[in-house]
Amino acid sequence: MKSAQPDFRTLLQKAGHKATPGRILLLQTLLKESEPVAVAYIQKKLKGALDKVTLYRGLESLVESGIVREADFRHGHAHYELNILRKHHHHIVCTDCGTVEDAECNIEPLARKVAEKSLKFNAITDHSTEFFGLCNSCTKV
Amino acid sequence: MKSAQPDFRTLLQKAGHKATPGRILLLQTLLKESEPVAVAYIQKKLKGALDKVTLYRGLESLVESGIVREADFRHGHAHYELNILRKHHHHIVCTDCGTVEDAECNIEPLARKVAEKSLKFNAITDHSTEFFGLCNSCTKV
DNA sequence: TTCATAAATGCAATTTAGTTGCATTTATGA
DNA sequence: TCATAAATGCAACTAAATTGCATTTATGAA
Incomplete structure (x- = not known):
């Protein structure tokens, strides 16, 4: 299989x-x-x-x-x-060792609000979001 | 003054x-x-x-x-x-002409959820978010 | 105020990332 | 099968960022 x-x-x-x-x-x-x-x-x-x-x-x-x-x-x-x-997803990146973990996170509702409030843009077609932090192994050190 | x-x-x-x-x-x-x-x-x-x-x-x-x-x-x-x-804010960038507009956008609650669900990270210390789209002038053309 | 010291700077050289122009090759649909 | 636009490869190039090192300077302790 x-x-x-x-x-x-x-x-x-x-x-x-x-x-x-x-x-x-x-x-x-x-x-x-x-x-x-x-x-x-x-x-x-x-x-x-x-x-x-x-x-x-x-x-x-x-x-x-x-x-x-x-x-x-x-x-x-x-x-x-x-x-x-x-599925569309984001990432959490360790600022120390570079380890990456996937993150589910639905930004679309926020993006829609942002587009509504915007004066210069009618629609948002795309976005980038990455999260950063220290991963568990790097925190311990 | x-x-x-x-x-x-x-x-x-x-x-x-x-x-x-x-x-x-x-x-x-x-x-x-x-x-x-x-x-x-x-x-x-x-x-x-x-x-x-x-x-x-x-x-x-x-x-x-x-x-x-x-x-x-x-x-x-x-x-x-x-x-x-x-105040902390994000940006909407025109993919055609590069025009930038500030955007308020509270990602923190989402970031907190992401950190909770994460296996490798206990905390998220930072994030990048940029939105992309065609600005109104570029849409018209 | 003086002074030792770590931090910051400037220059030259180098590395890394990504692009351009152009001649050649190839996937595609008529 | 064939014309053609798209894709490729090579060489040269530009842009972005970094390194090593000698010199200068901000700072806080004496």
Whole structure:
């Protein structure tokens, strides 16, 4: 019994992208990860299978079409994770060791209120939220 | 009737930093801004009065002590604003033109719930939240 | 007020992150 | 099968941020 791999080919085509081996490889790589990963990490995993530029451009288009999500862990570079299969969620990041834990948290009602009060914006289409703290192991030390 | 400038000297010393002319200049510069600004912008304003390195290190220490706050507008570089005088708030950023509007938004109750449910973290000490959307002028076009 | 000291600074060099231009290749749908 | 727009790879480049180190300075104790 194997868990079915999502149909990346169809997913890409529906998003108006070509289903190239490179992009599928990129998506397969992200599929294996449980937390958002850095570009440098993906590069290492791919061992040169994809050029740096292809990687950046690939991620850009995937983020744009909502297949992948970008997160800022205050590490000076972006982190990426698949935005399919799993429910929308946030992260708690340890400011000491970098450990990441997923967090359910429904910001949408707040976002709606924010949009209502706003003078310059009618609608909010997206948001980033990350939480920071010291994880239990780092607190003990 | 002039609005009193915050006592940066005392503020810095309480935070355990030296009250150097450079840091005070940096804080005065941020005081004039109504929205978070990029490092490059500060550099331009300062016209070389402070070395790039001093600027980065100054911001780092100010963020660390909570006098300044960092924000990620998805522009590929950090933005900074004073974290004193004004109430904690978030931002709505136009994904097209970059216009920024402040947003009140009380995430704390959600953050508390998140911390309660967390297995790896006992407390959440900080969070980032930015909202994104198309501003009214960009929607019309 | 003087003075020792840790903190802060400035400069040069370097690293890291991400982008651009362009020629070549390839997925796709007609 | 084929034309074409999209995607890729390479090299060069820009932008963002950091490091090492010698010098200067704010600060508090004497």
